[in-house]
Amino acid sequence: MSNDSNMKPCALLFGEAGPIFAATPSLGLCTKVEVRVGTATPPCANPYFGFTLTFPRDPGQVTSEKEGRGVCYAYDPSSDKPVPSDFTITVKFPRASISCSHLPVPAVIQNRFPKVEDWQGFTYLIVRLDDSSHPTIEGYRKEYFNSPDPKLQGWVNYHGKINGVSFLEVLHQRAFSFIVELPIASYRESMGDQNLPGLFTYGYPCQPADVQEMKALVDKKRGRAFPPCYAFDNDNAHITAINQSVIQDTLWVHREAELIAEERLLAYFVTPIRVISEGHAVHLVVPVSKAWRDLHDLAWLRLTADNPLIKVKIHDISTPRHTGPALWTGKIIGSNNSAPELRTHPIQDHELIVRVRAASIPRILIRHYPNRRTADKALAQGTQN
Known part of the structure; x- marks a missing residue:
């Protein structure tokens, strides 16, 4: 489920040998925009071959906050948390609709990277789009705030130009040229879209009916x-x-x-000795264990969130001419209920009190327990009703 990324440091040129608009610091250029190219398999998304452009925001986004722009965050899969983020645009090349050239870096381009000494570890990559194919660009036209750098902000947001080229012209190229920090042999083995895994699927129908x-x-x-x-x-x-x-x-x-x-839980009634008539409400104490509540706690919170009416099956009843369970309606009430008949029946937080209403059939004669100790003793002995 992790983001399996094989994005490599590189520089992005306009045209095959034009201006350099983005580069990673390892190439020794002082560009404001960083770029990486390669393959990625993000969680819950299709694998892709493409590149990312990362634009810095103002330091600590302090100015953006003061200007009322707020602080921008992005979800970080590795920590599963939102973190302050730079501005990123992702360009995904169309799958099976590109051709790639992997060449030694031409001398005319090498001269523009004076701090690079060994060019054996670099590849000149050109990615050409097939006719009528287009890349997928994610993040373009999202507002980019960086007022301390109006030139870069204007280039991204307002079609400004740097070295005579607009940002839109860079993205509209039909061939993208990169200087990649990776030997040619390694690049041929690990880059491009030919080795990408299959398209992502959740494995479920989008609108199941069965x-x-x-x-x-x-x-x-x-x-x-x-x-x-x-x-x-x-x-x-x-x-x-x-x-x-x-x-x-x-x-x-x-x-x-x-x-x-399906569980049969021990319980006892808190009421005077008498036959309960139809519609009469009494308290039913269900002394479940803390382990039972912990086991069902997550679902229990959902099931009882709106305090719904529940059906209570009363098994093993001692009533002539009736062998099945009685089915009563009730509601769970708080363990700190102050009803007079419950004062001698201390209830722990994990235990349940249900206020149930008697049904017409069967009529049940239920036992009276004056206090909790007497009730617990009867439950331990298996006394019915």
Whole structure:
């Protein structure tokens, strides 16, 4: 799920030998814009061959903050946190619609890098777009704030020119020329789009309609969770992520609810001795263990968030002519409830109190426990009702 990147330091030229607009510091030039070229397999996105341009913001983004522009952050997959970020534009070359030339760096270009001494470790790369193909450019036309450097800000935002060339003209080239810090032999083996893995897929239909098929898919795919994603390559990936986040979250809670519903938990009523008539409400104490609450806690918080009405099955009832469980309706109430009949029944935070309303059939004669100690003793002995 990590961002498997093979982006190499380089310099970007305009044309095959024109002005140098971006370079990494290792090439010894003092350009304001850094560039890297290569392949990348970002999480939850298609692998690509392309390059990134990174524009610095004002130091610490202090000026941007004072001007009311705020501070820009970007999601960092390695730390799973937003971090202050520079301005980045990513250019992805169209897959299987390019041709690449890997050549020694011409002498006329070498002369423009006076600090580079050994050119054996460099490649002159030209990436040509096929007819009618176009790169995918991510980040272009997002507002770039850097008022301490108005020339660079104007070049990015307002079609200004540097060395007689606008930023849009750089991006509109049909052939991109790079000086790459990588030997030619290594570049031929590791760069280009010929060795890219297949296109990314979540492995789920974007809008599933069959519930059983969806359950089977979820059961089959027991891998790690997908990391957060804030951009998508296409509408299907976007719709799939939105739908599956709801479907799988709901399915998980539903299955937890089914497991809880199948459990038979010990409980006792807090009420005077009498036959409970239809519609009468009484308190039911369910002394679940802390381990039980911890096991179901994540789902439990979801299931009880709106304090819904619940169905309570009362098993093993001692009522003539009725063998099945009684089914009553109730609501979970707080463990600190101040009802008078609960004062002698101290309840721990992980235990449950349910206020249930008796159904018409069957009519149940229930036992009275004057205090918690008596009730716990009866539960330990398996006393019914």
